Amino acid sequence: MSTVLQIQPIVRPMTEADLPEIAALDAQSYPFPWTLGNFADSMHSGYRCCVYExxxxxxxYAVMMLAVGEAHLLNITIAPDRQGQGWGRVLMHYIIGRARQDRAESLWLEVRPSNSVARRLYDTMGFDCVSVRKDYYPAVDGREDAVIMRLDLIDHA
Structure with missing residues (x-):
């Protein structure tokens, strides 16, 4: 009987050395990607920037900003060739756990209405649609709205 070694993903802090690869991955994933400078600025501002390996x-990778009592997920991406395998859900669970460790009472995010896969993930993880920001994202045809979503992180027992 043979033994199959299961490789487990790890989450670690993003480093300066990761930035070119992260920016390239973002460019592969989105028509209007963040720049390397956006990621560098996030790291230097003290945001929670993590890499999923x-x-x-x-x-x-993911980028989360913390403020008094809340966390805001600014960017979360799974490589296009790794999507549909559950990695996004696992990374979201990590982000939610990290926000709770940081004592956030809620986790906020914006998502394009056209991103049905991400919206379905957020819905199944308990996020509620709170509002819509008109013309928030750049789009091929001009601008696209953002759906603002919130997850309550306080255990109500």
């Missing part, structure tokens, strides 16, 4: 390959 599987067998020394970056398969995703």
């Amino acid at each position: 599987l067998d020394n390959e970056i398969i995703g």
Whole structure:
């Protein structure tokens, strides 16, 4: 009987050395990506910037900003060739846990209405639609709205 080694992903802090690969991955994933400078600024501002690795390959990342009592997920991405395998859900669970560790009472995010896969993930994880920001995102045809979503992180027992 043979044993199959299961490689587990790790989440670690983003470093300066990761930035070119992260920016390239963002450019592969979105028509209007963040720049390397956006990621560098986030790191230097003290945001929670993490890298999601599987067998020394970056398969995703997230950027979360903390403020008094709340966290705001600014960017979360899974590599296009790794999507649909559950990695986004696992990374979201990590982000939610991290926000709770940081004593956030709520986690906020914006998502494009056209991003049905992400919206479905957020819905199944308990996020509520709170509002819509008109013309928030750049789009091929001009601008696209943002759906503002919130997850309550306080355990009501």
